[in-house]
Amino acid sequence: MTLNTQVQADHHAPPITRILAEFAVNHPSRGWGAAVDHEAHRTFANWVGCALGAARHETVESALSAVMLLDPSPQSCVIGRSERVDMASAALINGISSHTFDFDDTHLKTIIHPAGPVASATYALADFYKLSRRQVLDAMTLGIEVSCRVGNCIYPDHYDRGWHITGSTGMLGAAAACARLLGLNVDQTQMALGIAASQPVGVREQFGTMTKPFHPGAAAKAGLMSALLASRGFTASQRALEAPRGLIQTYSDKSDWREITEGLGERWEAGLNTYKPFACGIVAHPSIDGCAQLRRDRGFVGSEIERVTLRVHPLVLELMGKKTPRIGLEGKFSVFHAAAVGLLFGKAGIREFSDEIVQNPEVIALRDRVAAISDPSMREESADVTVELKSGVSHHVFVRHAVGSLEVPMSDDQLRQKFIDQAGPVLGLEAAEREWEGLITPCAAA
């Protein structure tokens, strides 16, 4: 027992559970700057788009058909489908669909995908109780702040240990958001957070299976149920997060409490959210961005290309080194495929990682001419791309930060295009455009 957490248990942690409860209850509606509020709009809109894009995926079909065995009451909407299910199950399913394509948002400091758990719980509850868009945006922003600050407190030890931090912090953000929406007082919200603290979801071994997107869904459901329980007088420890045998010290050897308390309500992690422009692992994004830039700026077509050379951080080949992917899912783990579609289509969305495109002869022909050099001197966020044409002309670009990073965020227009790409096939193009406008239009404080 000598080296375990109890020996160094911190008995003097600040009252984190209480502090977060007070924050979630008392912080005023839209009590943050315009930039953070715009980011909240983008976060919610991007979450809706991702959930729509996967609404008919087999992962969602499977989960929904299991939920249907419970004969749920039609309380809340399953996004992009006609079914309605009870609030808790809606939180589960929408959380699953929003993360199915690994195409959602990322809080880069912790690799948390914050909307999956928090927006899914918020929306399910708000849909049933007919709450306003402003209430949703307020609750979601506060909930994301809770998840990401707890994430900052425990990252990286917690993640290194094996937890999928999105699901293992998400139930806290979801509980805070739902408590806010239900109008719980501080004591009740403290209980909601406490109940949620017993329900972390997800280990990293599940990556590559349906259980990965299950994590944000299950965290959303757990948080929502925790708030409902607290609203009915259910109790938990008042120090469920910070006590020596509370959640944080149990599942992480690092607990930097200042990451939670410092600047709470002033400095916003929720304002640091980013969105994936490409539907694959983030390490390939600089390469794809470089390829898409060359295509756009240099005006060549695929058949003119003799050879492509990527110089990348070693992690890229470690995570995405598949030379000859055969199906869409394998394409997501091939930087060669990713570069080829960047050059041929100028984008790398869900369609570009479908079986059809991965098996397309033109794509395969170009993919086979892509080489990648693992270079430890390259930074993870950068890539160096050289395209040699058959004509003998050579084009080169160095991407310091890919689009979608904090330094080069996706523009509203790029995010809109991503949304339309996902929502269009489900809603129809015109309805998708209208939906986007509705989601991105600024929403006044309550």
Added chain:
Amino acid sequence: MTLNTQVQADHHAPPITRILAEFAVNHPSRGWGAAVDHEAHRTFANWVGCALGAARHETVESALSAVMLLDPSPQSCVIGRSERVDMASAALINGISSHTFDFDDTHLKTIIHPAGPVASATYALADFYKLSRRQVLDAMTLGIEVSCRVGNCIYPDHYDRGWHITGSTGMLGAAAACARLLGLNVDQTQMALGIAASQPVGVREQFGTMTKPFHPGAAAKAGLMSALLASRGFTASQRALEAPRGLIQTYSDKSDWREITEGLGERWEAGLNTYKPFACGIVAHPSIDGCAQLRRDRGFVGSEIERVTLRVHPLVLELMGKKTPRIGLEGKFSVFHAAAVGLLFGKAGIREFSDEIVQNPEVIALRDRVAAISDPSMREESADVTVELKSGVSHHVFVRHAVGSLEVPMSDDQLRQKFIDQAGPVLGLEAAEREWEGLITPCAAA
């Protein structure tokens, strides 16, 4: 024991997830000795009694009223009540009620309360699908074996870290049991275990709150849902339990795989179940037993007592060190209160941990005269009790093993009396007697 699991990650663990799936699917009905099968009958009967005893407790009222907000379908029985709710919610509520009084069963090697998660999930599913008592007993026995063997694999590090091992292994046993009941094949059952592996429930900081009994309930629900998901094709890692970033290496620095594989299907942890004669944490049972023995054998009354001294294993004060409990629930975490009621009433059932008794002046007066000495040389299962009377006479007893231990198990008749004490007020005395007979009557193999 290392500071960080990743440093010494075990990449060569046996295929535990697969092995347990094969076991849960292929082991024959009643494929164990008569003694183990009788223990299974006792386990299930004791679980029913505990759930009945708490059916009207505020913890259950609160949880059930939260579940009712979801407008659940009346699929399965809430034990001891007229309401019916969907299968998953029934697993939750019955798991909560069965553990509300901390009066259920214990696998002493790990301090797991196995029936709470496993029987609750099993019964909820079986009630809806109208499965036989034999199917329930088979599934429960196999599920308990899964929970307890995983518990053996990770105990004590996992528990020391802060996990409430009942809820953090229970979802695996519940998933295995439900997979068995649903007739899933080995591949599907492996997925059910995998999905469950992302949903451990509970930290020890919650002890003394409603969230403690929530743990077995939530684990039951998670396991049941995992089996339903697997039945509909939902996927998880095939090595979700044993991989370096699977559950076991993520939430425990100890992973002794042989505890899972050795003698599986031959030697039965499920046969080692024990039942609490006293309605509080097991670590106080030797002290209570000693106090009750002295009262019975020495014939003094409370007002004669000058001072009581307990010499106990350090864990007793760590878990039950509350000096001045104010309500019944807190009394359960006070070895001082437990000793006082043992001396005053000769028992420590549900009534002795009620608000009324915890606030009783005579009890308080005696409780304040109880001292406890933490002695690392004492074994956890033993206690040394000295009662000094005002007359100057001193009485002493050393309890090697308390009643309810493996060495001094509760007899069938004692277990029956415990059942009637709990079931009688809910069902009526005659119906309670009939129920007991039905539950304890041997059930032939299918």
